[in-house]
Amino acid sequence: MTLMKVIKLEENAVDIDAASVHYRDLNEEINRVVNEGAKHIIIRNVNGQRFIGAGLQGDDIRIDIHGVAGNDLAVFMDGPTIEVFDNAQDGVGNTMNAGKVYIHGHAGDVCGYGMRGGSLFVLGDVGYRVGIHMKAYMGKTPVLVVGGTAGHFLGEYMAGGIIVLLGIEKRAGQRIAGDYLGTGMHGGTIFVRGEVDNRRVGKEVGIEKLDENDNLVLKRELSEFSRVFHLSYDEVMSEPFVKLFPKTHRPYGPMYNSRWSWQRGG
Numbered sequence: 001m002t003l004m005k006v007i008k009l010e011e012n013a014v015d016i017d018a019a020s021v022h023y024r025d026l027n028e029e030i031n032r033v034v035n036e037g038a039k040h041i042i043i044r045n046v047n048g049q050r051f052i053g054a055g056l057q058g059d060d061i062r063i064d065i066h067g068v069a070g071n072d073l074a075v076f077m078d079g080p081t082i083e084v085f086d087n088a089q090d091g092v093g094n095t096m097n098a099g100k101v102y103i104h105g106h107a108g109d110v111c112g113y114g115m116r117g118g119s120l121f122v123l124g125d126v127g128y129r130v131g132i133h134m135k136a137y138m139g140k141t142p143v144l145v146v147g148g149t150a151g152h153f154l155g156e157y158m159a160g161g162i163i164v165l166l167g168i169e170k171r172a173g174q175r176i177a178g179d180y181l182g183t184g185m186h187g188g189t190i191f192v193r194g195e196v197d198n199r200r201v202g203k204e205v206g207i208e209k210l211d212e213n214d215n216l217v218l219k220r221e222l223s224e225f226s227r228v229f230h231l232s233y234d235e236v237m238s239e240p241f242v243k244l245f246p247k248t249h250r251p252y253g254p255m256y257n258s259r260w261s262w263q264r265g266g
Helices: 023-035 212-229 253-263
Strands: 005-010 013-017 040-047 062-068 078-084 098-103 119-122 143-146 159-165 187-193 205-208 241-246
Touching: 013 023, 023 040, 119 212, 143 212, 159 212, 187 212, 212 241
Parallel strands: 013 040, 040 062, 062 078, 078 098, 098 119, 119 143, 143 159, 159 187
Antiparallel strands: 005 013, 187 241, 205 241
């Protein structure tokens, strides 16, 4: 077991050195200092430790992470703000209920899986199956904004919430998203900056121009995104967006109806 360096900076603020610290020990220490009243936790030398912020509650808690955050950052989180000044691995915001997560680098696969509320902002690129099974829950609307590009199956089986894909600084000829965009989508909205090749989009998805309410949603989310990452809002908004939406709220209904009818001998 590596001895952890924990320094109390001032009232309600703590500095933790996570170098060579096992993820269980690190998370136990985070929970301990939160239970003792810490509101601002700075964690340095993070190197893939998992589950940081798991299940934490309280919208007055802030965690700053210096280093690469491991899998399932902010899983089941309900309120705090986490800012990562580097990359993050897979599963960021898994089933997150409320709070804010800001990633200054790239993030891996299945980010935002089953998000039920809160905001997840990634400045760079994300991997595969990001935003799958996102859903609006108990009056909350989860928001996922990606500054770069996304891999295949973005928004797969999306049931609610908002995804914004910006493609900032993508290379010439590079696609902003992979194949099967929105496959199985039956709720929520995906906004894409630039053009979308409808051959890459799930057959359940429609594409249209933005209306006035859509523009208000983008202004709200991208104003915050630009502020957090010190970007020019005008430059972010300098290209037109399109909106992807589900054509039906039950895309596979006929499949199951046919199966049920066959089982009953219909």
